[in-house]
Amino acid sequence: MTTATPPNPQALKVPEVMTALRLSRSKVYDLIRSKQLESFTAGRARRIPVESVRRYMQNRIEETD
Numbered sequence: 001m002t003t004a005t006p007p008n009p010q011a012l013k014v015p016e017v018m019t020a021l022r023l024s025r026s027k028v029y030d031l032i033r034s035k036q037l038e039s040f041t042a043g044r045a046r047r048i049p050v051e052s053v054r055r056y057m058q059n060r061i062e063e064t065d
Contacts, residue, residue, distance in 0.1 A: 011040075011047040020053060031056065 012020070017028050017037070028048075031037040036059075038052040 009050065011049050012053065014046055014048070017048050017053060021057075 014025060014028050017023075018025055021028070023031075028037070032039045032046070032048070037048055037056050039046055039048045041047070
């Protein structure tokens with residue numbers, strides 16, 4: 001039995017954020033530690049809300065303007 005990923009996930013795994021932002025694992029965890037990316041744990045798994053990733057990107061865009 002395989003489980004399909006929902007078409008519009010509300011939270012991403014660290015490797016998914018790494019791929020989406022093209023950042024290293026350590027950089028993603030640095031962003032989490034510095035509160036630039038909000039996250040939560042579910043058991044031992046770290047999850048990052050999609051909205052947090054969007055806010056981070058928007059903040060970076062605004063900083064460059």
